[in-house]
Amino acid sequence: MKLFKRHNNVLPGFGLTLGFTIFYLSVIVLIPLSALVFRTAGLSWGQFVGIVTAPRVLASYRVTFGSAIVAAIINSVFGVLVAWVLVRYRFPGRRFVDALVDLPFALPTAVAGITLATIYSPNGWVGRYLDPLGIKIAFTPLGITLAMTFIGLPFVVRTVQPVVEEIEVELEEAAVCLGATRWQTLKLVIFPMLLPSILTGFALSFARAVGEYGSIIFIAGNMPMVSEITPLLIITKLEQFDYQGATAIACVMLLTSFLMLLVINLLQKWSRRYAE
């Protein structure tokens, strides 16, 4: 095993654990995903492009990715704020709020979707105030952005929070000694430290929002060309037994997931290097 000599793997169990890991991974993840790719490979290139660039599909990309970016930006801005406030300040109910941030993780997506749709519908708790103003949220693209913000919320907060906790007080004190105002300290010292984790949280929240189905379809309206998200389009094509179309679009989404995963991993590598 000259390959491993350099690293001195002396602990037992390597073959067994790695073997089982790869087996389980293949059976559950790799082989099924490859089924998707093979199925789509059956299409000719022209057919494939034709399916994934159809007007309705393009509209769904616009709705899905557009809403996801807006939601991720909202989450980044307010997520940093919430993380900062939770770590740095004391106020009554802080611990409860801290626990509450994990709610979108714990709530089943269908429950989240129905609840949001109810609250923001014209008769709902919030909707009844917004409707007279002409702002319709439920069953419009705005509702999609709202649902995506809800489900992506914990990602930014939980990614940025540990970094805020680890900020060394000495750095801020040094900045003050050197004559910086509080704003300068925040902008030039603290913000660069938080930036990698903010970007990671943004990417995570975006990736989750793009793929989400359950919490969005209840509030979305689901009208083709206007408020139809790509996952819903895949399901619709499946129901019409258009397996080719469904797998083609699913492949596009899978590619996006791969890319996002790559971006997130690179960002995390960057932030780890920065932290050292």
Add this chain to the structure above:
Amino acid sequence: MSAPIKKYHAKSATDHAQSEPALVRWLLIAIALVFLTLFLALPLAAVFSQAFEKGLSVYLVALREPDTLSSIKLTLLTAAVTVPLNLFFGVTAAWAIAKFSFPGKNLLITLIDLPFSVSPVISGLIYVLIFGLQGWIGPWLQDHDIKIVFAVPGIILATIFVTFPFVARELIPLMEAQGKEEEEAALVLGATGLQTFFSGNPPQHQT
């Protein structure tokens, strides 16, 4: 020689070098709380208020309906099967990744993370593509009258896929931070592999 690094703990910020003026602080707290109320507290309150809208008795009656009971049973059954499986996998994978160096380790970690970023719709679709009527082994399954898609096994498979990375993702950084010294010491002192794993690790593995 350097003093231990001070972690910042929220305290009443009388020291203005380390915090913002009081007005700014309370403004930020207010904005954060309004945002969270709108997006988190309201939905949470709405779930409960709607459930109990017509009173506790109506809620209990709805809970006892056969459809509700069978769906709860199905959900619990799925969780009971998938959690131990993924737990076993997570611990195994974390052991293989954290305690050994091998080429392709980063690729393996990325692949384990893959279900996390894939849409839930796709995670169901791929199993339909294999086990469904038009799938790879669909016709064989139909000949033998085995139902996977649109039945409990399919639900369990899809749930395993979706919750696949969670245990591993939590354990890997933890076990990497622990290092190998304890296990190597145990080996030197004559423990077998399983002995090392079970007696050396329980406290850290409680996560």
